[in-house]
Amino acid sequence: MESSSTPSEVAAAAESALDVHLREVVRWHFSAETGTPFWLDWARRAGWDPAAEVTRFADLARFPHFVDEWLRDEPPERWVPRAFAGRPYKVFETGGTTGMPKQRVSWDDHLVDYTEFSKTLDDAAFPRGASWLMIGPTGPRRLRLAIEHLANLRGGSCFHVDLDPRWVVKLLGQKEVELANRYKDHVVDQAAMILKHRRVGCLFATPKLLEALGERLSIPAAGIKGVFCGGTSMTHQLVRFLVEEVLENKVAFVPTYGNTLMGLACSRPLLPEDNWSVTYYAPQPRAVLRVVDPGATDRLVDYGRFGRVELTTLTQEFFLPRFLERDEAERRHPCALYPWDGVGDVRPWGMLEKKVVEGVY
Amino acid sequence: MGFGISTIHVPLLRRGLPYRSLDTLPVRHHATGETLAEVSQANAGLLRRDLAAANLAAAAKALRGLGAARRVELCARAGELFRHAALPMGEGAPPQPPEEYVRVLSATSGLPWVLCRRNLEKVHYVLTRMELILRGLTRGLELSVLDQGRGLQGDVPVSFFAAADALGVVLPSNSPGVNSLWLPALALGVPVILKPGGEEPWTPWRIVQAFLAAGCPREALGFYPAGHDGGDVIVAGCGRALLFGDERTVARHAANPAVQVHGPGRSKVLIGPDEIGRWPEHLDVLVASIAENGGRSCVNASAVVVPSHADEIAEALARRLAEIRPRPADDPEALLAAFADRRVADALDASIEEGLREPGAVDVTARLRPAGTARRTDFEGGAYLLPTVVRCGSLAHPLGNREFLFPYASVVEVTAERMVEEIGPSLVVTAITRDREMVGRLLASPHVGRLNLGALPTSHVRWDQPHEGNLFEFLYRRRAIQWAGES
Numbered sequence: 001m002e003s004s005s006t007p008s009e010v011a012a013a014a015e016s017a018l019d020v021h022l023r024e025v026v027r028w029h030f031s032a033e034t035g036t037p038f039w040l041d042w043a044r045r046a047g048w049d050p051a052a053e054v055t056r057f058a059d060l061a062r063f064p065h066f067v068d069e070w071l072r073d074e075p076p077e078r079w080v081p082r083a084f085a086g087r088p089y090k091v092f093e094t095g096g097t098t099g100m101p102k103q104r105v106s107w108d109d110h111l112v113d114y115t116e117f118s119k120t121l122d123d124a125a126f127p128r129g130a131s132w133l134m135i136g137p138t139g140p141r142r143l144r145l146a147i148e149h150l151a152n153l154r155g156g157s158c159f160h161v162d163l164d165p166r167w168v169v170k171l172l173g174q175k176e177v178e179l180a181n182r183y184k185d186h187v188v189d190q191a192a193m194i195l196k197h198r199r200v201g202c203l204f205a206t207p208k209l210l211e212a213l214g215e216r217l218s219i220p221a222a223g224i225k226g227v228f229c230g231g232t233s234m235t236h237q238l239v240r241f242l243v244e245e246v247l248e249n250k251v252a253f254v255p256t257y258g259n260t261l262m263g264l265a266c267s268r269p270l271l272p273e274d275n276w277s278v279t280y281y282a283p284q285p286r287a288v289l290r291v292v293d294p295g296a297t298d299r300l301v302d303y304g305r306f307g308r309v310e311l312t313t314l315t316q317e318f319f320l321p322r323f324l325e326r327d328e329a330e331r332r333h334p335c336a337l338y339p340w341d342g343v344g345d346v347r348p349w350g351m352l353e354k355k356v357v358e359g360v361y
Numbered sequence: 362m363g364f365g366i367s368t369i370h371v372p373l374l375r376r377g378l379p380y381r382s383l384d385t386l387p388v389r390h391h392a393t394g395e396t397l398a399e400v401s402q403a404n405a406g407l408l409r410r411d412l413a414a415a416n417l418a419a420a421a422k423a424l425r426g427l428g429a430a431r432r433v434e435l436c437a438r439a440g441e442l443f444r445h446a447a448l449p450m451g452e453g454a455p456p457q458p459p460e461e462y463v464r465v466l467s468a469t470s471g472l473p474w475v476l477c478r479r480n481l482e483k484v485h486y487v488l489t490r491m492e493l494i495l496r497g498l499t500r501g502l503e504l505s506v507l508d509q510g511r512g513l514q515g516d517v518p519v520s521f522f523a524a525a526d527a528l529g530v531v532l533p534s535n536s537p538g539v540n541s542l543w544l545p546a547l548a549l550g551v552p553v554i555l556k557p558g559g560e561e562p563w564t565p566w567r568i569v570q571a572f573l574a575a576g577c578p579r580e581a582l583g584f585y586p587a588g589h590d591g592g593d594v595i596v597a598g599c600g601r602a603l604l605f606g607d608e609r610t611v612a613r614h615a616a617n618p619a620v621q622v623h624g625p626g627r628s629k630v631l632i633g634p635d636e637i638g639r640w641p642e643h644l645d646v647l648v649a650s651i652a653e654n655g656g657r658s659c660v661n662a663s664a665v666v667v668p669s670h671a672d673e674i675a676e677a678l679a680r681r682l683a684e685i686r687p688r689p690a691d692d693p694e695a696l697l698a699a700f701a702d703r704r705v706a707d708a709l710d711a712s713i714e715e716g717l718r719e720p721g722a723v724d725v726t727a728r729l730r731p732a733g734t735a736r737r738t739d740f741e742g743g744a745y746l747l748p749t750v751v752r753c754g755s756l757a758h759p760l761g762n763r764e765f766l767f768p769y770a771s772v773v774e775v776t777a778e779r780m781v782e783e784i785g786p787s788l789v790v791t792a793i794t795r796d797r798e799m800v801g802r803l804l805a806s807p808h809v810g811r812l813n814l815g816a817l818p819t820s821h822v823r824w825d826q827p828h829e830g831n832l833f834e835f836l837y838r839r840r841a842i843q844w845a846g847e848s
Contacts, residue, residue, distance in 0.1 A: 214410075235384055241406055242406075
């Protein structure tokens with residue numbers, strides 16, 4: 001992108017790049033040679049040909065909202081594009097849900113997402129060659145492999161402490177707060193042990209675990225230079241508290257918003273005028289986040305207004321149109337680093353109306 | 362009555378120092394909905410950090426370092442300042458004189474000025490009579506024994522040690538008077554971590570400011586408005602905690618000796634068979650027991666239990682209580698409080714109506730209210746519940762043994778022999794009787810927290826008596842001690 005471009009030119013360029021990418025991905029998933037069985041069957045029943053008829057992002061409105069139960073009901077092979085037939089794949093599951101999990105197949109997407117993310121990290125805060133510690137959900141989730149890949153890519157290796165979010169959700173659902181806290185202690189004990197005996201420079205943790213670790217030891221004194229944090233929503237106050245007190249204003253703090261279905265949305269670096277409000281940007285064109293009017297989901301809300309978060313994922317490995325996340329957020333303006341809409345103050349959908357069990361993890 | 366001033370911001374006080382949180386909640390005028398203050402909210406992690414053992418130990422050390430005598434003086438000074446001085450009131454607001462405190466407390470809590478003032482006097486009384494109160498709590502212990510760790514009580518060697526470095530207090534919003542319960546902690550050398558009720562930051566804030574102005578070590582005073590998660594952190598993180606709540610809260614902490622829960626009081630007035638013939642003479646005590654402080658306290662009677670004459674007593678009581686009507690907040694005759702949250706008033710009213718659908722209960726007050734006036738009524742924009750007397754067939758009826766946040770009582774007939782057994786747990790029992798057998802049964806009952814013998818209203822409090830558990834015994838433990846050289 002040329003530096004002389006105006007912001008609107010930059011945004012327009014991003015939009016047309018997205019349309020080019022979209023056409024490729026839709027053609028890929030809906031053509032007989034490369035297409036995905038699930039989507040080919042869908043198109044047959046729907047009676048139109050997305051491969052030919054989708055030319056720009058607005059055309060996605062012809063798809064219904066993706067129903068994530070499909071990822072539970074349809075076996076993984078139904079999501080394998082014919083182009084990849086015969087190539088063994090990985091199966092990743094979504095975070096804290098109970099019952100039969102939702103699954104997404106992957107070959108390289110989880111690595112590509114983190115390769116891209118790595119480019120946004122500051123080498124001073126996430127030094128090349130430093131070891132990482134990941135404290136969070138491992139098991140059938142992509143996060144473990146993704147973070148290890150990130151560490152390896154940057155020349156380091158990664159230690160892991162597992163947290164099973166499904167167990168936490170179950171405990172909280174049964175009001176076993178005491179047990180949930182003991183489980184949290186068990187996780188933090190292991191992390192503190194690693195930090196005591198191994199030299200670690202970079203950390204991944206969920207906000208609650210980061211907070212709990214900070215109650216056990218001084219994170220900067222343990223040698224941590226940068227923290228990459230994600231998993232649950234964070235209020236302005238919590239972000240400020242983590243930066244000022246848990247990280248003692250000495251450790252870089254990189255909040256992200258992500259999940260198995262999207263990948264990883266990065267945050268614009270915080271400025272004083274943000275007043276600790278984090279804005280996330282989807283990894284366009286591989287995924288698009290929009291903030292839509294919950295009453296009329298084909299419409300975006302105005303900038304500065306809250307609406308429901310809608311995710312569209314567009315890769316050769318996975319096509320997911322117009323999925324309504326269980327989150328609400330404020331629609332934010334594009335920025336120089338990410339010339340497309342951002343989502344701010346992400347929080348569980350319907351937070352004001354009903355109580356949502358969000359993991360303590 | 363305009364509040365014209367720009368919105369007050371009430372910060373947290375972290376180890377006594379102001380901290381403005383990015384999470385805030387409004388406190389609104391009960392009738393107009395106008396936001397009168399934005400109150401900083403503590404996140405759970407912040408509280409856990411501040412409640413780290415080393416912080417609490419430092420706070421306790423600073424407070425205990427003063428010695429008991431100086432702490433008692435400090436309470437007296439703070440009491441005078443609380444009662445008379447203009448004290449700091451958050452950011453962007455001028456110091457708050459007591460009249461302004463009364464005005465704003467009334468505006469958000471719905472309590473009329475006269476009741477706010479009475480609570481102001483109550484806090485002042487407790488702070489300035491601390492020595493008397495401690496004498497009652499400790500049964501006359503020389504306070505220097507706490508400083509030295511050991512001494513004599515009478516001629517018995519004793520040794521006491523603090524069971525905790527902080528007392529966490531999770532406060533309700535219903536009446537500012539409840540703050541008097543935790544005040545002795547500071548005199549006893551135990552720092553406090555206060556979580557005010559969502560609608561009533563004013564009183565704990567003002568008490569803390571009075572203590573700061575009086576020269577109390579800052580770190581001994583924590584003020585942390587927060588959500589339920591913050592309350593849980595306080596209960597888990599302070600060595601001892603007082604909290605106020607409903608039946609479920611009580612049950613949740615029942616097994617935890619470090620937590621004292623103040624639940625529904627279910628206070629009662631009993632009239633014995635010897636006095637029942639003279640019941641009209643006792644109507645004043647019944648009315649005061651039910652209606653004082655707007656009926657908002659756990660020491661208000663919620664049942665009148667008699668061996669006979671229940672119908673007549675219910676009728677006469679209802680006539681007296683039905684005279685109590687909402688009045689303007691600044692009316693010195695005002696006795697009723699508006700509800701800070703009208704949904705609470707609606708819910709309580711619905712719950713009473715539901716109870717009345719069960720056979721065996723009649724709202725005796727219903728037909729005595731002015732024509733067209735329902736129990737749940739609005740006055741000058743405020744939501745009120747009018748005093749209600751329900752004649753119940755038994756204490757087991759859903760309305761027989763219930764406590765509501767307004768002047769409410771059931772009138773129930775129970776034989777003198779069965780009375781003490783049937784009343785169940787009751788914070789205060791006023792027993793108007795000289796019947797030896799009945800008094801004996803009451804004295805032996807494990808269910809009675811405070812026993813008023815004779816015609817004393819349930820709300821009558823003698824401060825040299827422990828209230829709802831003895832705070833000294835809660836905060837201090839006695840160890841066995843013996844020393845050589847003295848017998």
